[in-house]
Amino acid sequence: MDFNLTEEQEFFRRTIREVVEKMIIPKAEEIDQTDEFPWELWKEFTKLGYLGLRYPPEYGGMGLDKVSCMIFYEEITRGSVGFAQSVIMNMLMGTHFIYRFGTEEMKQRCLIPAIRGEKIATICFTEDQSGSDLASIRTTAVKDGKYWVINGKKQWITNGPICDFATVLATTDPSKGLKGLNFFLVEKGTPGFYPGQKIQKIGCRGTVTGELIFDNVRIPEENLLGEEGKGIQYLQEILDEIRIMTGAMALGIARSAYDEALEYARKRVAFGHPIGHYQLIRAKFADMATELDAARLLVWRAAWMLDKGLTCTKEAIMAKMFATETCIKVVDECTRIYGANGMALEYAPQRHFRDARFLLYGGGTHEVLRDYLGRLILGKL
């Protein structure tokens, strides 16, 4: 057993941290305030090549291990959640199925430009009546000769209103429930495919989240990604990774709040001493540091299992839920350490407090995940 990162991973972590501190953190507040997609930062950052971390070199990627990817997700989220969401969408969910099942031509047209940051990717699961309950998806894909015709409306789509292409989960046979689901590639400019309303959010501002509308969208038959009827099976392949990634993002938000609160506790003087001198404040840091460490170990363990090719559904859920609940607690404690300043918009804690909320739903609500994990543990009774 070895709990150390390798020297290379340690170096990777430190470098990413410095890149984020230099490029992203100075812009985080502005991104939150304006709630506009930071195009300039996007161009500057994507130029460096980090969006290809998990893809092989032939597509402009690095083929890096999953533990290093989690380190990256944590660090970039520490910089700005709004920005990180868009970056991670291009790196993982928005491009995965094209990488796995797309034709070589699709990879040239979509995957490579997405890795370079020249195209914006997204994936569409959620609808107004269907979040965790994917079996109730109502977006349909109907075969018409050599085409598929897609109809429906997707909601809560990260990057949706600005995307250049979307991987869309739609049903080819509503009577089959989950087994009728399939992934399709739909590209910008296809008639009938257009963005709907943008959602105004309390957190993760800067990421453009909104609706995508499919009104008789005709796409070539090869745009069905993978074999028909296997969508849900393919989704299982990356659900664990998505959940662990969400845990890593939770670590990022929590650390951002924690680091700032630590500095504040060292400097802010009350009753003649820095507030970090007082036991109740120290206890907060002791608890937060312990739980953050535990959360990170869960995230890294699950990622390590992915790297080893081990089944880690349970471990991924544990990592996602524990890291998220830890984050929710940490951002709350940090606002308390700041006292009334924790409420002031000019200080950062309120931003982390708002940003953390998305973790409770992204990657699965904890109500659904806890029940599912319990079933996995207890088995069929």
Place this chain on the structure above:
Amino acid sequence: MDILVCIKRVPDSEAQVEVKEGNVLKIEEKYTINFFDNLAVEEAIRIKEKVGGKVTVFTFGSSSSIEVLRTALAMGADEAILIEDENVPYKDEFVTAKVLSRAIKDIPYDLILCGREAFDTSSGLVGPFLGKMLGIPVITMVTKVEVKPDERQLEVEREIEEGRELLRVNLPVLLTTQKGLNEPRVPTVMGLLKAMKAQIKRIKVEDLGIKPDSIGEETKVEISKLWEEKKKRRIRWIKGTPEEMVKELIELLKSEARVL
């Protein structure tokens, strides 16, 4: 053009530092490449990109110093050498310069770049000592470098009191870097991957013909005492109309705080 850069791993400016018994410093685990050395690495890479050549970075330190060597490789340096100081007792700047000069002696070079000073010890001596030991000219506090490859010369701008001077010098030369020389780059993924995979060459001081035990004797300067000085908070009130106050503040930021 063969360029050598001497760099050092130093505590981050935000790291908590405490002085303990026996002049020992307790430093929080936050380290980084020395600010001025980072400028040196960046400048070396810029020169290489312009006129071609090779950039080799050196550090004399512990195994943990490998991380700053990797930082330089990620930025674009070609080779990195660690001179291990694991069995070396306390050393002064003279010894550091001597070790570096021995390591450099058999390597071809046209230009050596060092930071103006290390952020932790602030002596600013290693660069000039090294130049002296190698018998090459030294120019300190450099803010601009222009390469004249055909004449094997450099045109160098350096900071002087209340101004700048422009110098011309033959290669080989040693320069120490001053703030304002450049803006160090952010590493690309390709640079980062190259740095992660790179083999770092390790040299022991014994390999340089220096016995670790003899270093204690060679050290000319020793620290007798270290202590922390509590900074006094000086608050100065500026009076007048808003326009006058702003004017005076800008003047003070220029002349006293020297941040503008």
